[in-house]
Amino acid sequence: MSLRVEAGQIFGIVGYSGAGKSTLLRTVNALERPTGGRVRVGDVEISALAGRELHRARQRIGMIFQQFNLLRSRTVYKNIAYPLKLAGLGEAQILDRVEELLAFVGLSDKALSYPSQLSGGQKQRVGIARALANRPDVLISDESTSALDPQTTGEVLDLLRRANREYGTTILLVTHEMDVIREICDRVAVMQDGRVVEHGDVFDVFAHPQHPTTRRFVSSVLHHLPSDETLRRIRARHPGRLVQLDHAPDESSDPLVSRVARDHGVGLEVVYGGVGELQSRRFGSLTIEVSGAEPAVEAAIVDLVASGRAAEVTHA
Amino acid sequence: MRETDFGAFLPRLGDALLETLLMVTGAFLFAGIIGLLLGLLLYASRPGNLLENRVVFAVLNVVINVVRPVPFIIIAIAIIPFTRLLVGTSIGAGAAIVPLTLAAAVAVARIAESNLVAVDPGAVEAGFAMGAGPARVLFTIVVPEALGPLVLGFTYIVVALVDASAVAGVIGAGGLGDLAIRYGYQRFDTLVVVVIVVILIVLVQAAQLLGDRIARAVMH
Numbered sequence: 001m002s003l004r005v006e007a008g009q010i011f012g013i014v015g016y017s018g019a020g021k022s023t024l025l026r027t028v029n030a031l032e033r034p035t036g037g038r039v040r041v042g043d044v045e046i047s048a049l050a051g052r053e054l055h056r057a058r059q060r061i062g063m064i065f066q067q068f069n070l071l072r073s074r075t076v077y078k079n080i081a082y083p084l085k086l087a088g089l090g091e092a093q094i095l096d097r098v099e100e101l102l103a104f105v106g107l108s109d110k111a112l113s114y115p116s117q118l119s120g121g122q123k124q125r126v127g128i129a130r131a132l133a134n135r136p137d138v139l140i141s142d143e144s145t146s147a148l149d150p151q152t153t154g155e156v157l158d159l160l161r162r163a164n165r166e167y168g169t170t171i172l173l174v175t176h177e178m179d180v181i182r183e184i185c186d187r188v189a190v191m192q193d194g195r196v197v198e199h200g201d202v203f204d205v206f207a208h209p210q211h212p213t214t215r216r217f218v219s220s221v222l223h224h225l226p227s228d229e230t231l232r233r234i235r236a237r238h239p240g241r242l243v244q245l246d247h248a249p250d251e252s253s254d255p256l257v258s259r260v261a262r263d264h265g266v267g268l269e270v271v272y273g274g275v276g277e278l279q280s281r282r283f284g285s286l287t288i289e290v291s292g293a294e295p296a297v298e299a300a301i302v303d304l305v306a307s308g309r310a311a312e313v314t315h316a
Numbered sequence: 317m318r319e320t321d322f323g324a325f326l327p328r329l330g331d332a333l334l335e336t337l338l339m340v341t342g343a344f345l346f347a348g349i350i351g352l353l354l355g356l357l358l359y360a361s362r363p364g365n366l367l368e369n370r371v372v373f374a375v376l377n378v379v380i381n382v383v384r385p386v387p388f389i390i391i392a393i394a395i396i397p398f399t400r401l402l403v404g405t406s407i408g409a410g411a412a413i414v415p416l417t418l419a420a421a422v423a424v425a426r427i428a429e430s431n432l433v434a435v436d437p438g439a440v441e442a443g444f445a446m447g448a449g450p451a452r453v454l455f456t457i458v459v460p461e462a463l464g465p466l467v468l469g470f471t472y473i474v475v476a477l478v479d480a481s482a483v484a485g486v487i488g489a490g491g492l493g494d495l496a497i498r499y500g501y502q503r504f505d506t507l508v509v510v511v512i513v514v515i516l517i518v519l520v521q522a523a524q525l526l527g528d529r530i531a532r533a534v535m536h
Contacts, residue, residue, distance in 0.1 A: 055449055073464075
């Protein structure tokens with residue numbers, strides 16, 4: 001597989017468990033070694049490093065975890081100070097930086113608490129502060145919200161978005177929650193069985209999912225497209241050929257549909273439709289059954305597809 | 317049953333207590349250090365762990381498993397030549413520290429190993445992800461994270477050493493065990509045995525209380 005994450009992006013990798021997304025993520029800081037190929041972060045070929053060079057490179061890559069992985073024997077302050085000590089900072093510099101980070105994650109009053117005294121969301125905020133301590137170029141996140149409730153997930157995602165905007169940190173995150181992708185990602189890759197089956201701009205992938213796995217993920221959070229199960233039920237009752245048409249939700253009627261019906265003398269019936277919203281943009285889709293005599297149906301579909309806004313439904 | 321001869325017994329009691337304390341603290345110090353190092357080596361060399369080394373792990377494993385099941389009294393007798401070589405004599409509390417250390421060190425090694433293995437692998441992984449090397453992860457993450465259970469494990473060893481030091485009395489180590497046998501058991505003087513048993517119980521309780529306190533202080 002080949003995947004490129006541009007600096008400054010929030011890039012999401014989504015997939016079911018066992019798809020290999022965590023393994024892929026962990027090659028970024030060489031916690032896992034690729035059996036073949038190379039992993040580069042900036043100018044550094046991480047997959048070729050070992051020993052001290054690798055340790056130094058890892059200090060430039062922050063990581064947060066599903067189970068937070070804080071050190072229970074240390075206070076919040078000392079947890080955040082740990083990577084700063086590794087980087088060789090003096091006590092005074094460490095004090096300044098930790099205070100700054102605690103303020104950034106909103107936990108200034110918890111400096112002397114131990115992780116066991118914190119809620120899950122607070123623990124993850126400590127995890128984020130720790131990961132950002134050495135001002136990393138890249139932050140990698142392994143299911144960092146999967147152990148949190150929706151409210152807390154929102155707070156953690158806000159924090160990641162702020163880290164991205166205020167510090168320009170590139171974020172590469174792995175999740176099985178499509179909501180997380182929708183909330184903060186610019187680009188997304190969908191993984192299955194160790195491969196990337198689809199990737200691109202989040203808006204495009206959500207609006208026009210191509211791969212069945214992607215469609216299932218998208219239909220878990222947006223309902224503008226019928227799921228494969230729904231489509232099977234539709235086909236049982238509508239034997240004609242189906243077309244999916246992009247639909248601008250703010251327009252009340254669609255001149256394309258009435259024109260094609262008129263020109264080709266075919267029946268066009270809406271069998272499914274919906275509107276989704278993403279990154280403050282609304283988009284809609286209509287699933288239409290085309291019925292009539294075969295040559296006319298074929299011509300109508302060719303005409304619809306030629307508009308650039310429609311595609312015949314060939315799956316399910 | 318005879319009248320207890322406190323005039324002869326009491327002065328010996330003070331000496332015996334000191335001898336026991338010497339054996340226990342001496343053996344505890346040496347066994348603590350040696351055993352902890354062995355435990356760290358076992359943990360680190362364990363297949364899949366941070367300094368994986370099958371040969372070191374296998375050799376340590378066998379050596380410890382050879383020593384562990386041998387009853388302490390047999391160890392104490394069997395290594396008499398080694399004890400003489402080391403301290404010049406096999407008699408007395410000082411000499412008893414040698415077999416006590418050997419027996420306790422292998423026990424400490426296993427206790428340390430099992431407590432280190434129980435440390436959350438996520439904490440270890442976080443250490444590596446932050447750019448710490450294996451030795452750094454071992455000493456600044458694994459050991460501190462395991463400290464509470466380690467302290468409790470060491471407390472158990474202190475108590476076991478009080479027990480073993482009494483057995484060591486049989487082979488001329490002196491101490492409370494020796495006193496109980498010679499002045500109590502062999503002279504049918506139940507009161508002496510009771511007094512010594514009470515002192516041993518107090519020692520064990522004190523050690524356990526202290527251990528619990530320290531463990532609570534280092535666990536969060």
